[in-house]
Amino acid sequence: MNSKLETAQDKFIESIGKLCDSFGLNRFIAQLYAVLYLSDKPLSLDEIVERLKVSKGNVSINIRELENWNAVRSVWVKGSRKDYYEANLDVKGVILRKVRQAIQRRMGETSDMIDSFKNIIKVPDENWTDEEKKLAKTYEERLKKIEELKSLASTALLLADKLV
Amino acid sequence: MNSKLETAQDKFIESIGKLCDSFGLNRFIAQLYAVLYLSDKPLSLDEIVERLKVSKGNVSINIRELENWNAVRSVWVKGSRKDYYEANLDVKGVILRKVRQAIQRRMGETSDMIDSFKNIIKVPDENWTDEEKKLAKTYEERLKKIEELKSLASTALLLADKLV
DNA sequence: TACTACTTTTAGAACGTTTTGAACGATTAT
DNA sequence: ATAATCGTTCAAAACGTTCTAAAAGTAGTA
Numbered sequence: 001m002n003s004k005l006e007t008a009q010d011k012f013i014e015s016i017g018k019l020c021d022s023f024g025l026n027r028f029i030a031q032l033y034a035v036l037y038l039s040d041k042p043l044s045l046d047e048i049v050e051r052l053k054v055s056k057g058n059v060s061i062n063i064r065e066l067e068n069w070n071a072v073r074s075v076w077v078k079g080s081r082k083d084y085y086e087a088n089l090d091v092k093g094v095i096l097r098k099v100r101q102a103i104q105r106r107m108g109e110t111s112d113m114i115d116s117f118k119n120i121i122k123v124p125d126e127n128w129t130d131e132e133k134k135l136a137k138t139y140e141e142r143l144k145k146i147e148e149l150k151s152l153a154s155t156a157l158l159l160a161d162k163l164v
Numbered sequence: 165m166n167s168k169l170e171t172a173q174d175k176f177i178e179s180i181g182k183l184c185d186s187f188g189l190n191r192f193i194a195q196l197y198a199v200l201y202l203s204d205k206p207l208s209l210d211e212i213v214e215r216l217k218v219s220k221g222n223v224s225i226n227i228r229e230l231e232n233w234n235a236v237r238s239v240w241v242k243g244s245r246k247d248y249y250e251a252n253l254d255v256k257g258v259i260l261r262k263v264r265q266a267i268q269r270r271m272g273e274t275s276d277m278i279d280s281f282k283n284i285i286k287v288p289d290e291n292w293t294d295e296e297k298k299l300a301k302t303y304e305e306r307l308k309k310i311e312e313l314k315s316l317a318s319t320a321l322l323l324a325d326k327l328v
Numbered sequence: 329t330a331c332t333a334c335t336t337t338t339a340g341a342a343c344g345t346t347t348t349g350a351a352c353g354a355t356t357a358t
Numbered sequence: 359a360t361a362a363t364c365g366t367t368c369a370a371a372a373c374g375t376t377c378t379a380a381a382a383g384t385a386g387t388a
Contacts, residue, residue, distance in 0.1 A: 026376085081385085102187070117172045134204065225367085
């Protein structure tokens with residue numbers, strides 16, 4: 001391949017990797033997607049290995065992860081026994097789905113935690129000292145703020161849907 | 165402290181840690197903030213060490229990070245030589261500032277990368293084969309989509325500002 | 329059945345990141 | 359002056375995560 005094109009592509013791949021990494025996604029998976037995203041034809045596992053200079057095992061595992069995300073799908077190439085993969089070009093959709101999933105899951109976990117917290121501090125317990133009762137009040141008030149934040153996240157998700 | 169209250173608090177701290185961790189933020193820093201957020205009075209470094217059972221050095225370094233984020237500020241307690249810290253209770257503000265910062269920084273980096281990519285593929289180079297020219301076209305079109313994504317992120321930031 | 333071409337699994341190596349704890353300097357109390 | 363109290367720093371250790379390479383597995387083909 002033209003080496004200028006290849007260098008440019010490398011920069012892209014590296015950059016996307018960093019980007020996703022800094023948002024808590026697996027760097028390599030993002031790079032895998034980037035390679036496929038820039039390709040004008042489906043690539044085989046071997047071609048990806050060659051392009052990224054990593055082990056086959058690594059690609060194999062992480063390609064499957066991308067398939068789960070609906071970010072990549074395998075295509076059949078006539079006359080070849082290999083599996084070929086191509087990127088889902090709807091980047092927006094892929095990302096949004098991923099983000100929404102992450103947010104929803106975390107919000108759920110947080111809700112559960114907050115609920116059980118509330119249960120504890122609401123139980124009237126005559127053994128509590130005044131100090132403790134005051135503390136419980138503080139908790140209650142601060143938790144309320146976190147819940148507001150949660151509903152903000154929900155609103156954001158709704159808006160995001162409209163945007164895409 | 166009432167052990168039920170303490171257990172509840174521990175769950176909260178753990179949960180917030182996981183939450184932030186899964187979004188690419190440092191888990192411990194988040195836990196540090198959680199401790200201060202739930203406290204009804206400023207805490208000293210020693211008290212935090214005691215509460216979280218971690219080393220002094222660790223708390224020292226990461227408290228400073230939180231101060232940089234405006235998530236925590238130190239307060240002077242009369243009659244004590246120690247530094248005391250209290251959380252900025254405006255969680256929404258803290259988070260939004262952090263998120264906006266992260267997004268803006270990453271968007272900038274991505275723009276730079278895309279620009280240089282575009283420069284390379286736009287230079288008319290007579291040595292390119294038809295194959296390469298076709299590839300360059302593909303790149304151009306796919307990059308455009310990434311840029312749309314970027315502008316989506318900008319819009320999201322604007323909306324976020326209105327929400328808070 | 330054996331052969332070939334491929335993918336997946338796996339145990340451990342390599343890696344980056346986080347945490348520790350001892351040493352240090354600076355400040356205040358005795 | 360000396361001791362005690364604090365916060366900070368930094369090299370080394372601990373840790374979790376990702377990656378590799380080789381073995382095992384699967385499916386087509388003769």
